[in-house]
Amino acid sequence: MTQIVDYTSLQDAVTEYLARDQDATLIARIPTFVQLAEAKFNRQLLVRQMERRATAVADLGSNEPEFISLPSDFQSMRRVRLSGVAGKPCLEFRSGTQMDEYRLSTSNAAARPRYFTVFGNELELAPTPDAAYTVEMIYRQNLPPLSSDGVNWLLTAAPDLYLYGALLESAPYIKEDARIQTWGLGLTAALNELNELGMVSAFNAGPMTVRVSGRVM
Numbered sequence: 001m002t003q004i005v006d007y008t009s010l011q012d013a014v015t016e017y018l019a020r021d022q023d024a025t026l027i028a029r030i031p032t033f034v035q036l037a038e039a040k041f042n043r044q045l046l047v048r049q050m051e052r053r054a055t056a057v058a059d060l061g062s063n064e065p066e067f068i069s070l071p072s073d074f075q076s077m078r079r080v081r082l083s084g085v086a087g088k089p090c091l092e093f094r095s096g097t098q099m100d101e102y103r104l105s106t107s108n109a110a111a112r113p114r115y116f117t118v119f120g121n122e123l124e125l126a127p128t129p130d131a132a133y134t135v136e137m138i139y140r141q142n143l144p145p146l147s148s149d150g151v152n153w154l155l156t157a158a159p160d161l162y163l164y165g166a167l168l169e170s171a172p173y174i175k176e177d178a179r180i181q182t183w184g185l186g187l188t189a190a191l192n193e194l195n196e197l198g199m200v201s202a203f204n205a206g207p208m209t210v211r212v213s214g215r216v217m
Contacts, residue, residue, distance in 0.1 A: 004159035007146040010034065014166045018174070029173060030166065034146060037165030041154065042075065042142050044191055047198030049153050050075075052141045055083060058113075058129040066113075066128040070121050073141040080116045080123065084134040091116040091125070099126050161190040 002013040011030045020026050054071045081090045094102065094115045102115065103126060110130035117124050123137065144152040146162075155162050164186035171180045 004155070004163060005151070006155070007034075007150045010146065010155065010159070010162055010166070013163055014170070017163065017167055018170060020174075026170070026173065029170070031147060033166040033169040033173075034162070036169040037162065038143055038145055040165060040169075041161070041191075044195075045143070045154075045198075046195050049157070049198075050140050050143070051078060051138065053136065053138050055134055055136050056123075058125065058131075058133045058135060060129065060132050066125045067119075068123040068125070068135060070118070070123055071137070071139065071141070073144070074121075074139050075142045076140045077116075077118055077123075078138040078140060080138075081136050082113065082133050083136040085112070088136070093117065094126070096124075099124060102126055158190060158194055160186065161194060164190055 002009050002016055004010050004013050011027075011034070014030050014033065015021050015027055018026065052071070052073070056068045058065050058068060077093075079090055080093075081088045091113055092115050094117050096117055096119060099115065099117050106127070108127065111127040112131075113125035113127060113129055113133060113135075115126045117126075123135070125135070143154060146152060146155060164183050167183040168180070168187050171177065171183070
């Protein structure tokens with residue numbers, strides 16, 4: 001049985017499990033099955049390995065210094081702070097409508113940013129920066145696709161997740177297959193276990209403290 005260590009061996013394992021190594025058309029579609037599985041992982045995985053940190057500087061030389069490009073692998077924002085300011089203050093999230101209302105209700109004079117929102121592929125700050133602030137973004141990234149690098153952290157940590165995910169995505173193509181339910185159960189179990197492990201590793205890294213009357217016990 002193939003040991004799954006990279007993109008190529010994953011495709012070989014999927015071929016073995018499908019037991020249709022003579023079906024060249026099916027084998028040619030395996031990269032698509034993997035791609036579709038990765039799209040599902042991006043929507044359903046909630047683990048610390050998907051969190052990244054990036055910095056950017058507000059460009060005062062731009063016509064719109066309040067807009068900063070988001071990282072290319074950006075999916076959703078966790079928090080934003082001004083890393084070059086004492087205390088690294090966090091910016092408060094505001095919706096696009098709230099940002100517009102804020103600008104209308106003030107003189108919109110340039111100042112240290114206090115709020116942010118995500119607009120398309122950009123981060124919008126308000127007030128408009130009055131200096132070249134370094135903005136630190138803690139964000140959730142999209143999974144690095146195997147088709148680009150051949151291996152990523154998820155394949156190393158959970159090859160079963162990739163295997164069951166790709167097999168299940170083959171279901172619409174192979175249609176009537178008694179193994180579909182098995183693959184679906186395997187995928188669900190792997191996703192749940194990985195998400196649970198992610199919760200434990202992120203929020204149970206140390207002993208619990210109990211606060212009583214403002215004191216830490």
